[in-house]
Amino acid sequence: xxxxxxxxxxxxxxxxxxxxxxxxxxxxxxxxFFSLLGxxxxxxxxxxxxxxxxxxxxxxxxxxxxxxxxxVPANKRPTNMVFQSYAIFPHLTVAENVAYGLKARGLxxxxxxxxxDAALEQVGLTGFGDRASHxxxxxxxxxxxxxxxxxxxxxVLLLDEPLSALDKKLREQMQSELRALQREVGITFVLVTHDxxxxxxxxxxxxxxxxxxxxxxxxxxxxxxxxVNRQVAxxxxxxxxxxxxxxxxxxxxxxxxxxxxxxxxxxxxxxPGGRGxxxxxxxxxxxxxxxGQSSEREATGEIKEQSxxxxxxxxxxxxxxxxxxxxISMRNSAGMPQLDVGDTVRVGWSSESVxxxx
Amino acid sequence: MSWRRSEAAxxxxxxxxxxxxxxxxxxxxxxxxxxxSFWTQDYLTLDRTFTLANYREAWGEDIYQVxxxxxxxLSMFVTAVxxxxxFPVAYYISFYVEPRKKPMWVFLITIPFWTSYLMRIxxxxxxxxxxxxxxxxxxxxxxxxxxxxxxxxxxxxxVLTLAHAWxxxxxxxxxxxxxxxxxxxxxxxxxxGEGPVRxxxxxxxxxxxxxxxxxxxxxFIPTIGDYVTPRLVGGPxxxxxxNMIELQFxxxxxxxxxxxxxxxxxxxxxxxxxxxxxxxxxxxxxxQ
Amino acid sequence: xxxxxLIYTALIALFMLFLYAxxxxxxxxxxxxxxxIAFPLKEFSTEWFVMLWQTETLHGAARNSLMIAVTTAVLxxxxxxxxxxxxxxxxxxxxxxxxGFIMLPMVLPEIIVGVSLLVxxxxxxxxxxxxxxxxxxxxxxTPFCIAILSSAFMNMDQSLEEASFDLGETRFRTFxxxxxxxxxxxxxxxxxxxxxxxxxxxxIAFFLAGTExxxxxxxxxxxxxxxxxxxxxxxxxxLLVLSLVLLGIAEYFRRKGAxxxxxxxxxxxx
Numbered sequence: 060x061x062x063x064x065x066x067x068x069x070x071x072x073x074x075x076x077x078x079x080x081x082x083x084x085x086x087x088x089x090x091x092f093f094s095l096l097g098x099x100x101x102x103x104x105x106x107x108x109x110x111x112x113x114x115x116x117x118x119x120x121x122x123x124x125x126x127x128x129x130x131v132p133a134n135k136r137p138t139n140m141v142f143q144s145y146a147i148f149p150h151l152t153v154a155e156n157v158a159y160g161l162k163a164r165g166l167x168x169x170x171x172x173x174x175x176d177a178a179l180e181q182v183g184l185t186g187f188g189d190r191a192s193h194x195x196x197x198x199x200x201x202x203x204x205x206x207x208x209x210x211x212x213x214x215v216l217l218l219d220e221p222l223s224a225l226d227k228k229l230r231e232q233m234q235s236e237l238r239a240l241q242r243e244v245g246i247t248f249v250l251v252t253h254d255x256x257x258x259x260x261x262x263x264x265x266x267x268x269x270x271x272x273x274x275x276x277x278x279x280x281x282x283x284x285x286x287v288n289r290q291v292a293x294x295x296x297x298x299x300x301x302x303x304x305x306x307x308x309x310x311x312x313x314x315x316x317x318x319x320x321x322x323x324x325x326x327x328x329x330x331p332g333g334r335g336x337x338x339x340x341x342x343x344x345x346x347x348x349x350x351g352q353s354s355e356r357e358a359t360g361e362i363k364e365q366s367x368x369x370x371x372x373x374x375x376x377x378x379x380x381x382x383x384x385x386x387i388s389m390r391n392s393a394g395m396p397q398l399d400v401g402d403t404v405r406v407g408w409s410s411e412s413v414x415x416x417x
Numbered sequence: 418m419s420w421r422r423s424e425a426a427x428x429x430x431x432x433x434x435x436x437x438x439x440x441x442x443x444x445x446x447x448x449x450x451x452x453x454s455f456w457t458q459d460y461l462t463l464d465r466t467f468t469l470a471n472y473r474e475a476w477g478e479d480i481y482q483v484x485x486x487x488x489x490x491l492s493m494f495v496t497a498v499x500x501x502x503x504f505p506v507a508y509y510i511s512f513y514v515e516p517r518k519k520p521m522w523v524f525l526i527t528i529p530f531w532t533s534y535l536m537r538i539x540x541x542x543x544x545x546x547x548x549x550x551x552x553x554x555x556x557x558x559x560x561x562x563x564x565x566x567x568x569x570x571x572x573x574x575x576v577l578t579l580a581h582a583w584x585x586x587x588x589x590x591x592x593x594x595x596x597x598x599x600x601x602x603x604x605x606x607x608x609x610g611e612g613p614v615r616x617x618x619x620x621x622x623x624x625x626x627x628x629x630x631x632x633x634x635x636x637f638i639p640t641i642g643d644y645v646t647p648r649l650v651g652g653p654x655x656x657x658x659x660n661m662i663e664l665q666f667x668x669x670x671x672x673x674x675x676x677x678x679x680x681x682x683x684x685x686x687x688x689x690x691x692x693x694x695x696x697x698x699x700x701x702x703x704x705q
Numbered sequence: 706x707x708x709x710x711l712i713y714t715a716l717i718a719l720f721m722l723f724l725y726a727x728x729x730x731x732x733x734x735x736x737x738x739x740x741x742i743a744f745p746l747k748e749f750s751t752e753w754f755v756m757l758w759q760t761e762t763l764h765g766a767a768r769n770s771l772m773i774a775v776t777t778a779v780l781x782x783x784x785x786x787x788x789x790x791x792x793x794x795x796x797x798x799x800x801x802x803x804x805g806f807i808m809l810p811m812v813l814p815e816i817i818v819g820v821s822l823l824v825x826x827x828x829x830x831x832x833x834x835x836x837x838x839x840x841x842x843x844x845x846x847t848p849f850c851i852a853i854l855s856s857a858f859m860n861m862d863q864s865l866e867e868a869s870f871d872l873g874e875t876r877f878r879t880f881x882x883x884x885x886x887x888x889x890x891x892x893x894x895x896x897x898x899x900x901x902x903x904x905x906x907x908x909i910a911f912f913l914a915g916t917e918x919x920x921x922x923x924x925x926x927x928x929x930x931x932x933x934x935x936x937x938x939x940x941x942x943x944l945l946v947l948s949l950v951l952l953g954i955a956e957y958f959r960r961k962g963a964x965x966x967x968x969x970x971x972x973x974x975x
């Protein structure tokens with residue numbers, strides 16, 4: 060990654076007495092696919108709209124490509140937006156929609172035509188130019204909105220929950236298309252989404268937001284494996300939380316006594332939020348051990364529930380000695396023995412799969 | 418300068434021409450009428466000393482008392498008749514007309530309202546008159562031998578004509594309120610074993626009450642101001658307070674008394690309307 | 706959907722007859738050759754329409770009414786656009802009482818509007834003219850325009866304007882290129898409705914008319930003369946047809962607007 064494209068420093072945003080953003084700091088790099096992820100009402104859309112210029116910041120600075128955007132209205136910013144509702148102009152044809160911004164720029168008809176055609180080709184809508192826009196399907200509207208923004212060759216493309224109105228299958232197809240498109244055009248994409256899977260599959264980096272603050276800003280792998288606190292860990296994927304006694308170890312490490320799993324020493328990298336009070340471990344990092352299998356570390360427990368999902372089986376296992384029930388997900392393979400509710404099993408885990416959380 | 422800056426200021430700026438227009442042409446003139454009602458006029462000269470004489474006359478003289486009382490009575494009667502007839506019509510459209518055809522029905526209900534106002538009233542005179550449509554038909558059918566003379570030039574004729582003029586305005590709010598009722602409420606009531614009458618009284622009517630109240634207000638208040646209907650179909654005993662107001666302002670040239678009468682009528686009507694809304698406040702609270 | 710009991714449907718039919726009775730009788734008498742407005746009818750005739758054509762005073766009144774109605778329609782729609790846009794798009798302290806006050810003429814007895822304007826105009830020493838009627842009609846029609854235009858503005862997706870702004874248009878040009886075309890059906894039906902209301906309004910016009918009458922004021926004056934009645938029926942018929950055509954157009958545009966902003970249509974004109 061190279062130059063910073065967007066620099067956000069110390070951004071506060073108030074609506075009357077309500078504070079929507081608290082001291083937001085982030086650097087989004089040029090050519091990056093960046094996502095703002097969080098539950099509804101966390102301020103992610105507000106943050107996107109401050110970048111677009113639809114909202115003023117109450118405090119702090121928005122820099123785009125090195126230029127401070129204070130006082131620059133949305134129509135003068137080098138950003139373009141794909142709206143959640145797509146905001147396709149219903150009184151214009153597809154081509155007129157795509158040409159809208161170029162016309163506003165004062166380009167001649169001769170210049171506009173080829174650019175519009177190219178943009179429509181880019182999003183797979185060649186030949187749709189003369190269609191009335193209100194006759195389009197949801198997926199087609201989405202593509203028109205993309206073409207209309209991309210034809211402007213913005214430095215940053217802002218996408219506000221662009222896939223939330225589509226059904227599951229189309230959404231998954233559009234995710235990979237969007238990602239491919241971003242690589243092809245090399246423009247910085249900033250995506251707002253509440254869907255953690257969508258953010259993980261598409262993004263180079265993700266800012267997870269809660270209550271107007273960025274809780275963690277990392278690449279998808281780090282975010283999944285090393286969440287900084289319980290809230291982030293809970294929002295992204297499934298996480299088992301276990302009580303723990305923590306002792307400061309020698310050097311950069313912690314000595315943990317995890318309820319139901321036992322003693323372990325971990326390096327401070329596995330405590331990204333510092334000295335926490337709970338341990339997280341992902342369901343797929345736990346294994347139900349069969350006879351003859353062994354693991355770095357082992358515990359025992361009783362199967363309380365099991366659900367069969369074809370390729371996977373999910374177990375709820377109560378660990379011996381504590382009340383904690385953990386989720387374990389296992390890929391089904393040929394050698395798996397038949398297990399029943401009530402069976403006592405050995406549970407395998409490794410020291411590097413636990414993370415200490417605030 | 419951003420898209421949303423000083424949203425309140427922009428809204429205010431935008432609405433101000435319309436608001437100022439209403440202030441200048443409604444609030445200021447009404448204020449002037451209030452002032453005028455405390456003055457006196459002798460032919461063309463206006464005496465600007467404060468006096469309650471006009472109100473004393475408006476509230477004290479028999480003729481004004483009779484007219485005021487009759488106007489209130491007639492307006493209430495018109496309102497009651499209108500709303501009572503409007504409800505079943507609104508109910509029919511809401512519950513028995515195919516959803517696709519509802520807009521057309523609403524349109525049909527409003528069309529007669531756009532017939533020339535004066536012609537509409539006049540035609541009631543033709544329908545109800547001594548040689549009118551009703552008497553003609555009844556004579557032809559042999560139901561009566563002498564034309565009925567009690568159907569025109571009296572208060573009944575005024576009520577009928579006004580009810581006809583205002584019924585679209587009563588149907589629409591009731592229809593809207595009925596449309597808003599979630600049909601699953603009614604199904605739930607039926608499921609719980611309530612019969613049609615109890616279901617109507619316990620579920621439909623209370624939920625439709627906001628529309629009924631709106632209809633009542635919409636009909637009641639403006640009705641008091643109509644001076645054309647009483648004049649054309651009311652006969653001598655069908656005249657209302659607005660005829661007197663018109664008379665004072667036009668022929669009698671006593672605008673201050675006219676102003677006092679108009680304001681008194683407005684005051685009475687508003688009071689009655691407020692009492693009505695107050696008595697029904699429980700229906701309004703649940704929906705807000 | 707259940708079927709209505711037959712007796713209920715029959716009563717509704719009877720009600721519709723009552724509702725339409727004057728509107729049906731109007732053309733019946735207009736095309737009846739008899740000089741008295743009564744049954745039985747004589748033969749079909751268009752003489753009353755011919756008579757209208759020859760009545761000079763009527764033409765003057767018609768011109769006045771047209772002038773007033775057109776001016777009223779334009780002014781009240783303009784005022785309506787401003788207020789409807791403001792209330793649909795912005796919020797400000799005191800919004801509800803302010804909008805309530807603007808909408809007040811909708812429920813106020815027209816005689817109050819007429820009387821108070823009369824008092825002001827005379828007290829300020831102005832003469833009554835066609836303009837005083839325009840002032841009153843604009844006051845009365847604006848709430849109707851706002852009611853129509855508000856739904857047009859509110860049904861428009863706000864991000865459409867943002868999208869235009871985002872694509873580099875100025876706010877002013879956004880208004881003309883996006884907002885106005887999308888609310889145009891609402892504007893047209895607002896123009897037509899206020900035109901129709903003004904054309905037919907009598908109570909205010911009667912108070913504020915100076916020496917020049919409007920069409921309803923003229924009709925009022927003629928109602929006293931029995932020999933004029935048949936031609937008034939003809940005039941009423943023409944006005945009814947005109948109103949219906951205009952309202953039909955207004956309704957068409959209103960629905961077209963509803964369809965274009967992509968929602969299902971439920972309400973009527975008011």
